[in-house]
Amino acid sequence: MAVKTYIEAIREGMDEEMARDPSVFLIGEDVGQRGGVFLASDGLYKKYGEDRVIDSPLAESCIVGVAIGAAVNGMRPIAEIQFADFIAPAMNQIIEEAARFCYRTAGDFNLPMVIRAPWGGGVHGALYHSQSIEATFSHIPGLKVVAPGTPADAKGLLKAAVRDPDPVLFLEHKRAYRLVKGEVPDGDGVVPIGKAEIKREGKDLSLIAYGLMLTYCLEVAEKLAADGVSAEVLDLRTIKPIDQAAILATAKKTGKVLVVHEDNRFAGIAAEVSAIIMENAFDALDAPVMRLTGPDVPAMPFNHVLEDAFMPNAEKILAKAKELAAY
Amino acid sequence: MAVKTYIEAIREGMDEEMARDPSVFLIGEDVGQRGGVFLASDGLYKKYGEDRVIDSPLAESCIVGVAIGAAVNGMRPIAEIQFADFIAPAMNQIIEEAARFCYRTAGDFNLPMVIRAPWGGGVHGALYHSQSIEATFSHIPGLKVVAPGTPADAKGLLKAAVRDPDPVLFLEHKRAYRLVKGEVPDGDGVVPIGKAEIKREGKDLSLIAYGLMLTYCLEVAEKLAADGVSAEVLDLRTIKPIDQAAILATAKKTGKVLVVHEDNRFAGIAAEVSAIIMENAFDALDAPVMRLTGPDVPAMPFNHVLEDAFMPNAEKILAKAKELAAY
C-alpha cells in the first residue's frame, strides 16, 4: 500500500487496465500528447501509442458515439469528457443510445464502455467548469453512475467500470484530484459497482455523501465526535444502481439522516435518498431526513464570494448536522 | 365556455398569442405545411405565413439554438420538439445555454421562449415516442417546466409561457391530446406559472399528479369516494418552480400523500415532492409519502403487454391509494 492522490489512482487504474486488456483504449480531447488537461492520462500516449490514446476532434457527441460503435465491435473504450459541463452535446448519444442499447435489443447488444468526466466545484471554475451532473444521468435507466471519494475507490471502481458490461459514467471530482490522498492497495483491487461503504461507524446520526463531500463529512464527523455526537458516514460510491440496503441500514440504525451533495437540490440524489428512506424506514426515523445541497442556481459563479456561497463545505455541513442532532 | 380537446386548446392558445403579438413565431419540424405531426399547428402556416411558422431542418439543436438567438433579438419564439424523446440533441442548447442566459449575465439577457414537447406514453409509441422528460429538465435551474392536465390549463399556461420572460418547457401529453376534453373559458384566460390547483377536495389522503395522470387520479378519487375514502387531488400543473405551499397544505391536511407520474422513479418528481414533505411536514404525516411511477426501465416498449406493464393507470393508482388509505 502506498499513499497516492486521487488523480494518480485514476491514471494507474487506466494504465493497468490498458496493459491487461488490449481492447481498452482512451478517446477524448487533449488526452493524447497533452496527457489530458488535468494530466489524468499523462504518459499513456507514449506508452500505448496513438491508436489507443486518441485525441479526438472537439466534439463530445462524436467521442461518445464513436465509443459506442467501438464497444459494439469488441472494444472497451474509455471516453473522456474534458469537463462534466461539456457532456451535454453528447447527451443524445448517452441517454438515447448508450443507455438503451441493451434494453432495446433485449440483451443482444451491450456496451462495455466508460465515460469519464471530471466534475464538481470549488476550483474557481465558474459556471462551466464546476457543474455536477449526477442527478441528470442517474435518472436515466440503463446507465451506471459512479462517484468515488477516495483514491482507493477511484482506482478500484475505475477497474470495475472498465470490466463492466454496461455503460458507466465515471465521475472524478476535480477538487479531489490533488487534494484527496489516501492509501491505495497494491495489485488488482477491484471495487464492486453498486456497493456503498460505511467510511466511519456511528450511532447518533448518519451522513450520506459521495465524491468530494465524503472528505468534508468525515471532517464533520470528527468535529461532532468532539461534541459527543457519534456520526456514521456512508459513502455511496455508486449512485446508480444505488445501494438501497446500505442506506436503509444506516437510517434504521441512527434514525437521523443528512444527505449531502453539491449538485442542485431539486430532484437530486438527496431527494431520492430521502424518498427511499421515507418509503422503507419511515417508522425508524427520529427526525426528517435533511438535505444539504447546492442551491437551485445554474452553477457556481467565478467570484470567490459567490463560489463559497454555493459550495457545501465542512462548516455548513456541521451546522446542519448539529440541527439534525438536536431535532 | 365551450368543451374542447387538449390539442384544440393548445392550437387556439398559439393562434391567439400569434395574433396578439407579432413577435411570436413557431419553429420546428413539420410545423408548417403539415401542421405538425399531431396537427397542433394546423392552419397556422396558412394564416401567418412561412416567416412565422417555420419548417426547420431535422435538427433539434438548431431549432432551440435559433430560438435562443431570436429571443435575444426581440422575438418570442415557440420552438416545437416533435417528440419529447428527440429533445436530447438540443440539451446543450437548453441546459447550458437557454437556462443560463439570465443568470450568467446577472439579468442583462433574458430569454422569452417556449419549447413545446409532446410527451408521455400509452400511445403505442414504444421506446422513442413515449418518454417522460420532466425530471431531467426540472432539475436544471433557470428553466420553467409546465405540464398541464386539462384543456383549460393547457391553453392558459401556454399563454403564460409565451408571455413569460424566461425559457419555459411546455409539456403536452400525447395521449391527452384527443382523449382529454374539458371546458375552456372564452377570452384571455391566462393561468399563472408556478401555481398548483386542487382539482378535487378531500380529507383522507392526497393524490398529487400532473399531465395525463391527473385524469386517472380524478377517476381514482371517484372510485375511492364510493369506498368511503375522501381523496384530495392536487394538480401540480407547473413542475418547476414547484408550488411548495400547495404541496405542504394538502400534505398537512390529509397526512397521507401518493405522488403519481409516468416518468422513471429514480430522482424523479415524486422523489422531490416526497423530500419536500419530509423536510417541511414530517410531523403532520400519518403514513409515509408513497410513489407510484414508471419503473426504472429505459422507456415504454412497443408491445402492448409491456406497455401496459410500464404505464401507471387508474387500476394501479387505485390499488396503491388503498394501500395508503389503509396504512
Next chain:
Amino acid sequence: MATKTQEVEAKGGQSRHRSLGLTDDQALRMYEVMRLARAVDERMWLINRQGRAPFVISCQGQEGAQVGTAAALRPGHDWVAPYYRDAGVVLWFGMTARDQMLSFFARREDPNSGGRQMPGHYGSKRLHIVTGGSPVATQLLHAAGVALASKQRKEDAVTATFFGEGGASQGDCHEAMNFASIHKLAVIFVCENNGYAISVPQSHQMAIQNVADRAAGYGFPGVVVDGNDILACYEVARTAVERARRGDGPTLIEAKTYRFTAHSSDDDDRRYRQAEEVAIWRQKDPIQRYAKYLRESGTLTDPVEQEISERIEQQVDDATEYAEQAPDPTPEELTKFVYKQEPRP
C-alpha cells in the same frame, strides 16, 4: 451533374450486371431481395389497415438504393448501421420475412428487440446489423466507431451506414463524417435522399442540390447516384468498398430516390405532396426498372419470375401466420435487460 446511372447505362448496356462482375444468380438474388422487401412491406400495410397492427414504416421506392449498396458488402463480415427504411439492407444481411413480421407484431421472438421497439428498428449482433433507435443520424457515429475498432484490430471489415437526407441536417452527421475522414476509416455513408423529411422538402432542409457535395468539406469523395437504378448503386458502392478496404477512407454516396408511401402509417402525405409527383416517381419504380433490365438482358425469364413470386408469397404468408400467432412477452419481462445481467431468454 450527370448521375452515375447514365454513365453505367451507357457503359454496360444489356449486360451491365455481368460487366459489373455480378453473376446471373447474384443479379437475381438482388432482385428477389428487393421484391421480398416490397412484398413484406405491402403486407404490413394491409394488416395495419385492417387494424391488426398499429404501425408501419416503409422501404417502398428505396429498395434499389438499399439492396444495390448492401450487395457490395460481405454480410456477416462487414457491418451495417441502417435506418428504419432499410428493409432491403437487412434482408440482404440475413434477416428473414419472419423476423420482419415478428417485429411488426412486436412479439417476444422479434430478433431486433423482443417486441420492444417499433418495426424498422433493426439490430442483430450475429448478423452484424448495429441496433438502431429512433433519433436520426446517431448511427453515423456508431458506424465510425465500429470501423475504428476494425482498424484498431487491423481487420478489413467495412461498415456502411444509411440515413435520410433529413438526418444529414443533424450535427452527428457532421461529426461522424469528420471523424471517419481524419482516421481514414472504412465507412460508407449512404444517404437515401427521398426529397422529404416527413413533410419538409429538400429546399427547406438545405440550400444545396446534393448532399454528396458536403463530402469535399471532410476530404473524401461524394458521389451522386440514381437510387432507383440498383446496378448503378451497386457500382458506386463497390468502388467505395474497395476504397475503404484499401484503407483510403470513407465515401459518401447520395442515392436520389423517393418513398412511395406516406412517411409512416401515422402520416398523410397528401398534406404536403402532390399526387402527380408521386405518380411520376412510381413510374421510376426501382423494382420495375430492374425487372425490365433483367428481362431484356435475358436474365429473368417467366418461369424464374414465377418461382420468385411463389417463394416470396409463401414466405410472406408463412411469416405473417407465424408471427401473428407468436407469443407476446410477459409483463415480467418489462424490467429485464436494463443492464446486461442475464442471458437472452
Next chain:
Amino acid sequence: MATKTQEVEAKGGQSRHRSLGLTDDQALRMYEVMRLARAVDERMWLINRQGRAPFVISCQGQEGAQVGTAAALRPGHDWVAPYYRDAGVVLWFGMTARDQMLSFFARREDPNSGGRQMPGHYGSKRLHIVTGGSPVATQLLHAAGVALASKQRKEDAVTATFFGEGGASQGDCHEAMNFASIHKLAVIFVCENNGYAISVPQSHQMAIQNVADRAAGYGFPGVVVDGNDILACYEVARTAVERARRGDGPTLIEAKTYRFTAHSSDDDDRRYRQAEEVAIWRQKDPIQRYAKYLRESGTLTDPVEQEISERIEQQVDDATEYAEQAPDPTPEELTKFVYKQEPRP
C-alpha cells in the same frame, strides 16, 4: 490557394487602407484597439502570475482577425456573438479596459456577468454582444437566430459570430451554417483558425486544409484570409457584410492565425508546441505588421504612436486599479437572476 492577403497587398500597396475606403483615423483606431486588446491581455498575465487573479485566456496573436473583421460592422446596430478570445471584437464594439478588468477580477460591476463567469465570456445587450458561455460553437446558432429575427422584422442588421477551428468540429457549427444558408440570413461566420484546439493540432481535427471549404456544402461562399493581416480581414469582412446586407446570405471567413500564449493560464503549451513554431509566428505578429504598414504609408508617426501608447498605458492602469478595488458581489446575490424577476442591481 492564394490567400486574400496577397491579393490585397498586391492591389493596395502603400495606401491599402485608403483604397479599402478607410480614413486614416479609422485605420488608426483599428490599430489602437488591437494594441489595447494586447495591452490589457499582457497586464492580465502579469497579475495572474503574481497570484492576484486566478485565470487568463488570451487574444494575443489573433487581434488582426478580430479587429479587422469587426471593423466592417456597425457597432450597436449590427450584432456579434464572439468567443472567449475576442477581446479585439468586443473592444471594437464598445467594451472598455475597465470592463475587461472588472471581468478579470470577477467583480460585481463586471458588465458581462456580475462576476459570475470567467474572463472572456462576453455579453452586453446594450452593445449588441450576445452573451457567451463556455461550450464551444453554440453561439453560431444564436447568431443565426439573431439574424433570423432581423430578417423577420426586415431590419438590415448583420450578425457576425466568431469561433475557433476546434469549435468547427461541433455539430452546432454544421446546423448553424445550414440553417443560415437556407434562410439566406445575414450572418458572417468568422473562424479564427489558430491551428490548435488546446493541444490538438488541425491535422487531428479535420482531414482538410481549409475550414472555409465547408461553406460550399451549405451553398454560400467560404474565403480563406491571412488572419494576421488586419486589412485583408477587413476587406473580406466588408464584402461579406455587403453580401449579407443585400440579403444574399452568409459567408464563412476563415482567418488563418496563431495564438501566442498557452491556451489559458491553466495550460502549458510546451507540452504540444515547439518553441520554434511559436517563434516563427511571433515574427508575423499582426500588430507589428500593421504598425509597419501604417508607418510606411505615413499614417502612423512617432508622436501619434507615443500618444496611443500613453492612452493605452493610462487606460490599463486605470482599469486595473479601478477593478482591483471594486467590490465583490455579496453572498446574497448568489440566488438572484436564476429567472428574470428583478431589475439589475
